[in-house]
Amino acid sequence: xxxxxxxxxxxxxxxxxxxxxxxxxxxxxxxxxxxxxxxxxxxxxxxxxxxxxxxxxxxxxxxxxxxxxxxxxxxxxxxxxxxxxxxxxxxxxxxxxxxxxxxxxxxxxxxxxxx
Amino acid sequence: xxxxxxxxxxxxxxxxxxxxxxxxxxxxxxxxxxxxxxxxxxxxxxxxxxxxxxxxxxxxxxxxxxxxxxxxxxxxxxxxxxxxxxxxxxxxxxxxxxxxxxxxxxxxx
Numbered sequence: 001x002x003x004x005x006x007x008x009x010x011x012x013x014x015x016x017x018x019x020x021x022x023x024x025x026x027x028x029x030x031x032x033x034x035x036x037x038x039x040x041x042x043x044x045x046x047x048x049x050x051x052x053x054x055x056x057x058x059x060x061x062x063x064x065x066x067x068x069x070x071x072x073x074x075x076x077x078x079x080x081x082x083x084x085x086x087x088x089x090x091x092x093x094x095x096x097x098x099x100x101x102x103x104x105x106x107x108x109x110x111x112x113x114x115x
Numbered sequence: 116x117x118x119x120x121x122x123x124x125x126x127x128x129x130x131x132x133x134x135x136x137x138x139x140x141x142x143x144x145x146x147x148x149x150x151x152x153x154x155x156x157x158x159x160x161x162x163x164x165x166x167x168x169x170x171x172x173x174x175x176x177x178x179x180x181x182x183x184x185x186x187x188x189x190x191x192x193x194x195x196x197x198x199x200x201x202x203x204x205x206x207x208x209x210x211x212x213x214x215x216x217x218x219x220x221x222x223x224x
Contacts, residue, residue: 048213059211062116102163
């Protein structure tokens with residue numbers, strides 16, 4: 001049974017960098033598939049942030065590309081998201097997921113950007 | 116960046132049939148966009164029902180089906196149940212980059 005679990009600070013100050021990690025259990029991310037991040041501002045729709053393969057190949061949302069960095073740590077079977085220069089507009093529930101076929105989603109973690 | 120469009124809201128009667136659609140600002144939706152349909156109920160994480168236009172996950176009820184219809188992606192619900200009331204999101208892929216539609220709020224009434 002594949003499970004994904006997001007972790008990271010729930011509160012980030014404006015202009016700082018948001019950092020989240022997704023721990024994957026039940027499947028080795030170095031085996032195959034793209035893994036990534038999707039977010040949802042409160043009361044709004046889903047937004048695709050990006051995806052990464054275990055080799056480091058990435059695809060990013062063009063509207064966020066200048067601020068997003070994704071990485072993978074195969075030794076810990078986890079992948080990470082960094083979003084720089086955050087503003088209140090980046091406040092959202094952040095989900096990690098296997099982005100190919102999207103069978104597995106994390107439960108989501110709420111990140112609030114506020115001073 | 117492409118824009119993906121969905122009906123903001125639809126209503127279906129219990130036991131009825133409804134089709135949700137997903138359009139692309141770049142032209143016709145094709146299998147090459149690998150259309151996904153994702154269901155989200157209030158307070159819950161999203162759950163993917165359909166991928167690659169029409170393929171279902173093991174948990175996808177048989178009453179849901181995906182297709183291409185008139186240049187759009189389509190999700191058809193045949194025999195709506197009260198528990199199908201939810202927000203439905205379409206996701207299209209453009210050269211590896213995903214773009215979600217704004218979602219369709221489906222009411223079963």
